[in-house]
Amino acid sequence: MRTVPSLAKAPEKLQLEIIEKEDGHDVFETKASGGILNIRGSSGTALCRGFYDFLKTNRLGMVSWDNKDIRWPAQLPDAAPRRIVSPFRNHYYFNVVTYGYTMPYWTWERWEKEIDWMALHGIDMPLALVATEGIAVRVWKQLGLTEKEIEEFYTGPAHLPWQRMGNIVNHDGPLPASWHKEQIALQHRILHRMKSLGMTPICPAFSGFVPRGILRLYPEAKLHRLGWGGWPQKNHAHFLSPEEPLFLKIGRLYMQEWQKEFGKNTYFLADSFNEMELPENKGGAEARNNMLSSLGEQIYRSISSTNPDAVWVMQGWMFGYQRNIWNADTLKALLSKVPDDKMLLLDLAADYNKTFWRNGMNWDVFKGFFNKPWVYSVVPNMGGKCAMTGVMDFYANGHLEALNSSSRGRLSGMGMAPEGIENNDVIYELVTDAAWRDRQEDVEQYLENYCRARYGNYPDSMKEAWNLFRRTAYSNLKDHPRFNWQMKPGTRGCSVNTSEDFLKGLSLFVNTRGLEHSPLFRQDAVEMTAHYLGIRMNEAILAALEALDEQDMENTKKCMEYFRKYALRADSLLEGHPTWRLSRWLSFARSHGTSPEEKNKYEQNARRLVTRWGLP
Template identity: 25%
Template sequence: MISRYASVCSVLGLAAAPVVLAAPADVSPVAAVEGVVERVTPSAKGAVSFKLNPALQNRITISGAPGSIRVEASDVRRLIAGYGWYLKNIAKVHLSWNGNRLAPPSPLPAPASPVTIESPWKTVFAYNYCTLSYTAAFWDWKRWQQEIDFLALNGFTHALVTAGLEKTWEDFLIGLGYPRDKAIRFIPNPAFAAWWNMGNLEGHGGPLTQRQIDEMAQLGKRIVSRMEQLGMTPVLQGYVGFVPADFSENVRMKGLKLIPQGEWVNFKRPWMVDPTCEAFPKLAADWYRSLRKVYGISGKMFGGDLFHEGGSKGNINVTQAAEAVQKAMQKASPGSTWVIQAWGGNPSRELLNGMDPKHALVLQLTKDMADGGKNLRTFDGIPWVWCELSNFGGNTGMYGGIPLLSRLGSDLSAYMDKGLTGMGVLSEGLETNPLHYALFCDRLWTLEDIPVKEWLRQYALQRYGKAPESVVHALGVLSSSIYSPVRSQEGCTESIVCARPAWNVRKASTWSSGERYYRLGDIVSAARDYLKAANEQPSLMKEETFRYDLVDLVRQVLADAAFYQLQRVRAAFDARDVSGYKKQVQVFLSLITDMDAVLATDRQFLLGTWQEKALNWGKTSQEKALMDRSAKMLLTTWIDQAPRALNDYSNRQWAGLVADFYLPRWKNFFESQLEVLTGKKDRAAADASFLDKTVREELSFAGNGKVYPVVPSGDVLAVANRVMKARRKVLDSLCRDEKHSSGLAWDLKQGSPLRFDVTDRVDAPGTYTATFQWKGGSSALKIHSVKLYEGDREVAADVHEGWTGVENNGNSYTLVLKKYRTNLDSYTLKAEVSGASGADSQGEMILKKNGN
């Protein structure tokens, strides 16, 4: 495999690792802004002047005449944000994580009269720890430079930086006497570094070489330098007490008290030093010394979460522990701020009580894109930031909260006297859903409601250079359907294309959503509207922004159609119609092959694009093989073991991954079920054989050594037209047949107990009602008991006799969940049932939280 890497990478020119240069010398604020202009809009160089005016404070003014624009603000950060606002709102260009349209008119247009703008927010924060692995794991300096410019132009004030922590940990541990070889093995691959930094795992995907560690440190230093140059505050990693699990076996320290942290989803966690013990101050001082050595600054803000997604508190006093962490932080960098994430029950009231509100900030992660601006938690006087969390795992899928964002200003204004100081983007993955993030960025400038209809027309004009009526109509349909979820859920409704196959599969990963709250017909209609515009106005295809959105729409059509087509395959199977089964299977598989063909036309949807970045962090064939393995493993099995809680968590609809990972699984499944249908195997034997083969193939994919294309193949418009034309009849038929339901399907032929994965529906403690509704079949359903399990542990139950059929009696069950999970166990609902007159009974189970 190594020799194969060497030869292929040589052919593709991938042998050279990323070059990380020294940090640029200090430049003046105006020169820094002019540097952004030259990098982002070189044609505007010399046509825009910038002036520092401290008297403006938080205000920014934009004025001038055509070809001579003037921006005034109190500091460099606001000057750049002002220019970004001008580009979008006056010059009508577009910046996004999914393509740009950055050719402003010549001469540069001027506002009709001077414009004054002002953001209502003190803090605009970027990045979840997860973002820096699911999206940015393998970025080089060129990509980071583009990213920092993008953040600055959109008015972001703070951003989490973790590149360089590899060197920090190495220096810190070796300085304490921990063996160098073990310190290297403690450091994970960048693909998994996010969870290392949150205390969930150690060493996964490693070890890195010394050269890689050193280059990552250089990159981190350069990121920090550029952010500071542009007036942004880099948030570095603070010390909250993590050490390798075998630390005490290798280092002797007076007064050291360690707390084992157990496991996180099959991974051994680092242990935690009790912050109140005698050894902690020295450890913290050494950490901050190593941090300064790597980044060249003392730091103004530090991230670091205690007990993230589980972990053990032992017998420590959490309030005193928080005080100790913050005391060490202040000693190392007086006046600094401790930044913590509010997620999964953290931070606890005990932790908050130990924090000095003057030097703390809480990031409230909000996954509810339906109504996430209300009923928010406040933090006992500690300032906090509302942070959208619309993407999980970097999944590919249209999702967001257009109605929510349009009214969010008025929602959040009610919290501005309760500690709210800003907004943030903390999605686990970026580089998706430009519509959602464009509205988020515009939301940063006003608390007033944003009229969606008018905004969508302006969005099309900025993003595509023109706003055809069919496109504006499509955007309106999408905004009121797929971008308007009906309740809180963890990210997009995942496609079953990316799921491990099963007859009743609804989603790909454990904690995600499979709820189909929007109509397939709406997505098909929007895709056809975009194709109509492209065929009538071919110049649209010159814009990378339009090409991306067209591919994304056709991809979404195929991703959703697969769910409904599977029902047809199942119907043929249940009818024991071998010929019909084979026909419907072929239609299903053709949707996947069509998807791969469409995705292959755009670089942003290529597995090779992600892989190339990973390979570029390797110089030797061994380094390349290691980076490639981790890059693929993150997207597929996450761990190189059979337990699959994290399987497909980071699923992506990318060309190459679809064809070589997802498609073979579905082929294997349908072949196994054909053996059942033709009597060659019984169901148990076929299922066992399929599972065995699937697990082996899943685990082998990461190490397959295959290098994927980085150059798109096929013309976007031609392929999109071909696919939508070829599938027109199927899509029209599926749209007619699609049934809307907020419930989970059951079939008594599955046997008792009926099992339902309700992880995406149980999101807080409280009282839930499970209602069983018969839909068809010759027999009614008798329900004897309903129980809720957290992992393997029963956490709620209702035992009584119920009935659902033509008539219902006692078919609703009350489940009282007293405590929401503190780990990552999934929730399963099990119902003991029987048929009133046989096993021919089908229906749905609807689970709702009382009060919603």
């Protein structure tokens, strides 16, 4: 009813019915007759997905983040029965760092919209990491750590994903007690809504990272200092050796406190070595594998200690990113003492394996993940960047390679782990639709259906624009796509597509006439124009650098005046976009805090992530 308010006035025109799953897989059926839409589904999410499928299939609209275009008719025309069974048991969503690049300061109002978006797109297994720290602080206090020792451990809210994975500590904090109280209350609402829709959220567990102050209480405890990304030593995390009895004690305490607050859950995430080297040891490969085996066992034991039904979930980004460390032997060791049915691996980045690294698919390299259930996933966004990128044909059909592979093992789900959302809508529609399909998709036909559902029409100019996009920006995957003005001063190259064909596609799209009534066309036209202006800014920087090489200061200044003009136009334009506004990002941050000082601190933290990211 929140999606189509007119249905709230005539609820009898929408009939919902719960049916059985098919071999454990969600299913939905839709049929329209006599002005009544009947949807049958095997869960709340399946019912919502069925409604959205009907909406798009009949070209009645589409839902984006904080925006939509719904053209619900006064009299619904008849539509033939349609039955869809998902080829996957689970439909996964989010990356740990989405909680930094997009979601750190979300309020319940924004979360409610996101959970609606998830349900409509058929997602039933989202990461739910809000209040991770609120529970951990209780554990640290039970152990006897001081407020100062706890404060030095944490980062500001926008950087918490990297603190959770042990990449950095002690940056842009501390976190006040009011933050923890607010986040715990928010997580209650999030989990309640997710579970009411039949979703199975993945919640946080203890991964092994501890405040350095633990040594005051346990001076003999063995800690490994882990660095990341060139950060100074004061920001390095301390990883508690899994051989220490304290590891299991802390893990159990965390699960007890979590369950005491939020009740029973099944899936729990713990990531210990994201983009980091393994702790040093002097015993060679055998000692390394023994340590990994012990770590896997201890994490699982801590998760299952208060809940024998609990399943350990782990992100698999490093399986493709760090093949120098992670191979069949090391992964097998990590998983060796975890029961097969109590583990779920997120094969995070199939798109990177196939179209960027080109280093083979993980399910082949890791022998079907050694009989552990796993989720096929893609990473359609890096670093929250908004530029158009990605291999469209792969996102539509890449999952079929996994489904048909002799190495598929216990493939149980499909999903996506974008580092930032609210961008590149067409890719997210492609991926979420693919998760409910086990046949080849004709991408050209898909784009026509997409545009007719999204905007209400598909003029020739738009068709030509999408053909150009498929041959340019959407024909390859760029890691962290950036213009030169988003890089270090003096950088001449960029990773954003700037070809003439791409520029022509942008112009054709923006100048399409007859769709101005569509809020989603206006949103996308703003994005396309911002891309165009970004490329012109890119060119102005290059021209200025060339003039500087010639010591032509007058022309250098003139080029930078053009850059400023384009930048200000882009800024002005984006104020009309529903999500791409700095003011919105800052308003989320300032909505928290119990004093002007706290609000200012949150704003500073939010600004830092989208500018310098790291040190002041």
